[in-house]
Amino acid sequence: MTCFSYLFSRKEDFARKHGFDIDDEVCGIHDVKLYTYKELRIATEEFSPDNKIGEGGFGSVFKGRLKDGKIAAIKVLSAESRQGLKEFLTEIDVISKIEHENLVQLYGCCVEGNHRILVYNYLENNSLAQTLLGGRQRCSNIQFSWRMRFNICVGVARGLAFLHEEVRPHIVHRDIKASNILLGKDLIPKISDFGLAKLIPSNMTHISTRVAGTIGYLAPEYAIRGQLTRKADIYGFGVLLIEIVCGRGNTNTRLPVGEQYLLERTWDLYERRELVGLVDTALNGEFDAEEACRFLKVGLLCTQDSPKLRPSMSTVVKMLIGEVNVNDLKITMPGFITDFMDLKVKGPQKTTKAPAKNLIESSYNLPSSPDQLDTSTLSSETSAGPTATTFTLTYEYDQSIETKELSV
Numbered sequence: 001m002t003c004f005s006y007l008f009s010r011k012e013d014f015a016r017k018h019g020f021d022i023d024d025e026v027c028g029i030h031d032v033k034l035y036t037y038k039e040l041r042i043a044t045e046e047f048s049p050d051n052k053i054g055e056g057g058f059g060s061v062f063k064g065r066l067k068d069g070k071i072a073a074i075k076v077l078s079a080e081s082r083q084g085l086k087e088f089l090t091e092i093d094v095i096s097k098i099e100h101e102n103l104v105q106l107y108g109c110c111v112e113g114n115h116r117i118l119v120y121n122y123l124e125n126n127s128l129a130q131t132l133l134g135g136r137q138r139c140s141n142i143q144f145s146w147r148m149r150f151n152i153c154v155g156v157a158r159g160l161a162f163l164h165e166e167v168r169p170h171i172v173h174r175d176i177k178a179s180n181i182l183l184g185k186d187l188i189p190k191i192s193d194f195g196l197a198k199l200i201p202s203n204m205t206h207i208s209t210r211v212a213g214t215i216g217y218l219a220p221e222y223a224i225r226g227q228l229t230r231k232a233d234i235y236g237f238g239v240l241l242i243e244i245v246c247g248r249g250n251t252n253t254r255l256p257v258g259e260q261y262l263l264e265r266t267w268d269l270y271e272r273r274e275l276v277g278l279v280d281t282a283l284n285g286e287f288d289a290e291e292a293c294r295f296l297k298v299g300l301l302c303t304q305d306s307p308k309l310r311p312s313m314s315t316v317v318k319m320l321i322g323e324v325n326v327n328d329l330k331i332t333m334p335g336f337i338t339d340f341m342d343l344k345v346k347g348p349q350k351t352t353k354a355p356a357k358n359l360i361e362s363s364y365n366l367p368s369s370p371d372q373l374d375t376s377t378l379s380s381e382t383s384a385g386p387t388a389t390t391f392t393l394t395y396e397y398d399q400s401i402e403t404k405e406l407s408v
């Protein structure tokens with residue numbers, strides 16, 4: 001495959017040569033690596049379906065070989081950014097400078113014309129959703145031993161701790177889930193899609209659909225009151241941690257009632273002191289029971305209803321590796337999104353309704369009417385920046401329905 005990669009050290013030369021509109025301010029952003037559309041077209045063989053490796057809410061993802069020989073995952077954002085070029089490049093500049101063993105590396109982007117394309121380090125072993133949790137649709141034969149799962153959980157925790165506590169300003173990922181954990185050749189886990197929220201225009205439905213689509217990972221205070229803090233990511237991490245130990249997704253309606261919702265089941269077995277019974281049977285008993293139960297307890301600590309009670313990610317890392325003892329800690333009941341509140345998430349073009357039965361028992365103290373919803377704390381710690389997501393919360397009473405719109 002022929003391939004080209006132009007990296008101009010000066011954006012002015014690049015813009016002049018390719019005829020796109022870069023003003024003086026944009027030219028000040030010198031660190032972002034820019035790819036031409038032509039190079040990416042060649043790298044992906046005209047964005048051939050044969051090179052398409054996935055489709056997410058943000059758009060299609062292609063595999064391609066860049067001019068320098070590197071294999072890349074090329075993510076074509078499906079709508080023009082609502083941001084100006086300068087804001088877009090500023091965000092890309094921030095994201096591409098974030099480097100950590102457990103984060104997917106963003107190489108650069110293409111911003112020619114209306115195109116907004118992100119170029120990432122390619123990871124050959126798919127996501128946890130497609131492998132460990134893929135069920136019958138698994139696209140790999142990797143056998144995840146206990147030691148591998150241990151390393152994956154600790155790696156993801158380290159990556160998230162880095163985003164939360166070391167990157168300045170802190171980054172709230174917003175969408176921690178199994179499909180956003182990719183595995184490299186050596187099975188080192190890498191978190192993808194961090195920092196993307198700010199790049200997405202308000203007229204894209206993705207931010208709205210992703211809330212509905214990943215509801216099993218959604219912290220109740222985020223789903224219900226739009227409070228987005230690092231604690232919402234920690235909740236998502238807790239769900240993921242339990243999934244990895246149990247080898248199953250958080251919701252499986254084909255299982256008998258009582259076993260369908262993983263978090264509910266984990267709490268139930270914790271109270272009965274039978275946590276070990278949850279560990280993935282595919283391990284054939286070959287695991288360290290003390291470690292596995294510790295991981296499940298950490299998962300429960302992370303998903304407690306009160307965000308304040310959830311440990312920080314750096315503490316989670318210490319708990320997982322045994323530097324902080326979790327056995328003496330009191331664990332309170334997980335927060336679930338409730339059955340009687342139907343969460344609808346609305347975008348300007350489309351309204352998406354979450355399936356009614358993804359909602360389970362609640363310990364969450366909901367306001368009794370939409371008017372009592374607390375909107376004062378929206379995005380209180382949203383270092384990933386504001387977005388234009390509108391939630392429509394629908395309250396269903398006996399005969400009537402009331403709605404309240406929240407902008408996050």
Ligand SMILES: Nc1ncnc2c1ncn2[C@@H]1O[C@H](COP(=O)(O)OP(=O)(O)OP(=O)(O)O)[C@@H](O)[C@H]1O
Binds near residue numbers: 058059073126130
């Ligand atoms: N850096 C990468 N290396 C290898 N494959 C990737 C990479 N990034 C994405 N993919 C593939 O593309 C698929 C789609 O990724 P994308 O992040 O766009 O969506 P998603 O995480 O599946 O869903 P959502 O957008 O709702 O979060 C992934 O499941 C993965 O198979």
